[in-house]
Amino acid sequence: MQTQHTEVFVSGGGIAGMITALAFAEAGFSVVCVDPATPVTDRAAKGADMRSTAFLQPSRALLEEIGLWARLEAHAAPLQVMRIIDAGGETPTPRVESEFDATDISEQPFGWNFPNWLLRREALAALEAHPQITPRFGVGVQDVLTRSEAVRLRLSDGSTVSTKLLIAADGRNSPVRRALRIDVQTIRYGQKALAFTVSHPIPHNNISTEIHRSGGPFTLVPLPDRDGLPASAIVWMERGEEALRLRDLDKAAFEKELNARSCGILGPLELTSPRDIWPIISQYARSLTGERTALIAEAAHVIPPIGAQGLNMSLADLRALRDQAVAHRGALGSREMLDAYARGRLADIRLRITGIDALNRASMAGARPLRDLRALGLNAIHGVKPLRKSLMQIGLGAKG
Ligand SMILES: Cc1cc2nc3c(=O)[nH]c(=O)nc-3n(C[C@H](O)[C@H](O)[C@H](O)COP(=O)(O)OP(=O)(O)OC[C@H]3O[C@@H](n4cnc5c(N)ncnc54)[C@H](O)[C@@H]3O)c2cc1C
The missing domain is CATH 3.50.50.60 (FAD/NAD(P)-binding domain)
Structure with missing residues (x-):
């Protein structure tokens, strides 16, 4: 040859x-x-990747340059607001809620999400x-x-x-x-992520929401409507054994736990895909x-x-x-x-x-004092406008 x-x-x-x-x-x-x-x-095929990817502004510019954006644009769900909720109190209900709006730093959304x-x-x-x-x-x-x-x-x-x-x-x-x-x-955290999609009665209004309690973040990311219903992709991080338990529950039992964890912010969530599971690590070459x-x-x-x-x-x-x-x-x-x-x-x-x-690590915190510290930190960051804007720009990749 x-x-x-x-x-x-x-x-x-x-x-x-x-x-x-x-x-x-x-x-x-x-x-x-x-x-x-x-x-x-x-x-619908076996092995389909149920995760979604949010391309932030600098990534969109690259995709435009190489001609891929034109193929993707019609399928995008824009991310206009990032909402962070701390639900680490006695009961799983929101106690601190902060919204980071892209209009504070840009005329464009933070990013665009795709399956x-x-x-x-x-x-x-x-x-x-x-x-x-x-x-x-x-x-x-x-x-x-x-x-x-x-x-x-x-x-x-x-x-x-x-x-x-x-x-x-x-x-x-x-x-x-x-x-x-x-x-x-x-670095191993002993954590896994469940990735799946849901539909819900309350529109997401292009808001991506991260809810922190313990075990890791629970993140809802907007998707375009599906079969006429608002839809979101979810990444739910938990300690490994708990994630496996959740994956193996039947649909009704899983949805019960899912709705408790989402604090009902988009109304009752209905599972619309299989549940993929991903090990969570940090690693660098x-x-x-x-x-x-x-x-x-x-x-x-x-x-x-x-x-x-x-x-x-x-x-x-x-x-x-x-x-x-x-x-x-x-x-x-x-x-x-x-x-x-x-x-x-x-x-x-x-x-x-x-x-x-x-x-x-802050999101995984199980002990109550650490969870309280996290809520205080979130409040403090959000309350200082220059710090909030600076963090948004770093997150976007527009500033390092
Ligand atoms: C639950 C979850 C949610 C995520 N959400 C986001 C998000 O919203 N936004 C974001 O930016 N990132 C997100 N990420 C991260 C993102 O998914 C990864 O960065 C991305 O999938 C990694 O892509 P990759 O191409 O490097 O690796 P992979 O997707 O692992 O691709 C590697 C490829 O190499 C191939 N390969 C293996 N062996 C060989 C060989 N011998 N020769 C040639 N090829 C080989 C494999 O078959 C595979 O196709 C998420 C990750 C997880 C786990």
Whole structure:
């Protein structure tokens, strides 16, 4: 079998990997993108990803630049207000409520939310239509041999590919990162997240709500109406055993607990999807680069799903890497290019990992005095306008 040559090779065709392939192809590079799994692009199909992703303002700008936004726009649910509720008192009822409104800092909403299965459908269609991209689903990276001139990859079907720049977008257990022997630092919280969708009688009015009690945040994120009813995506974080118990309850028993936890803010919630379960960790790679290789997205960093930061950080990686590739077009994959990428990303990644870790620990608090402290903190932050605005800008990725 002949070796295929490409300028850029993307290992991993998850949402981050597919968007990366599109961004590099749009910048004029030839791209091969491989993934052993074929994207599930139908909501009702087995294995459909029931999570949703909120793209914050800087991510939308990137999606517009690479032509993906035009495919997505009609399916967006805007996020105009972020509401944070502390329900950590004696009973599970709201006791402190703060609203952060995007109009305080911008003419646009904070972000736009989409179901993950739909993002995969639209990204895959764009990938398959792009003349610069060779998508290879059903095939994974097996061996990686880096050399100063090129990287040679052996794939699971026995074929080989040679590339100037290898991008690892192959997830938290990244096989490319392992092949390059790049270590990770991992924090385990003993927590899991349940992800599912609901319908409700009270409209969400484009408000995303995070409710804190104990065990972790319970977050409702607006979705477009479904079958004529208001709909939301929920991420419910709990200690591992409790999350498994909740997943295994029958629908009626689950909805009872769900409605107690949501404090009834959108009226009675009805479960409209299967319940996916995700382990929660924080993790970062000790280096963002190896020879002719860049790590991005969850291959580089994993954080708990709070404040819609995960994939937005990944798109910030991708933007930085693409810009360095364009600036070093004659020296694609060189040490100089990769160092510039790492320098540009490290501070922002550290800031967000540290910030989200602290928020998650505050939200997990079980003991009453800690829960009271959290409520006081929330009140204090919200009450000081410059601090509130500053935090909103950092959360958005407009400020680091
Ligand atoms: C419950 C939950 C809710 C979330 N909500 C949000 C949100 O609202 N906003 C946000 O920004 N982020 C959110 N995130 C984070 C976001 O989902 C992740 O950042 C994103 O899915 C990670 O994408 P990824 O492409 O890096 O990894 P993955 O999605 O894990 O993709 C990695 C891909 O690599 C492939 N792969 C594996 N082995 C190989 C191989 N040998 N060769 C090639 N490919 C391989 C896998 O098959 C997979 O498709 C959430 C996360 C969780 C857990």
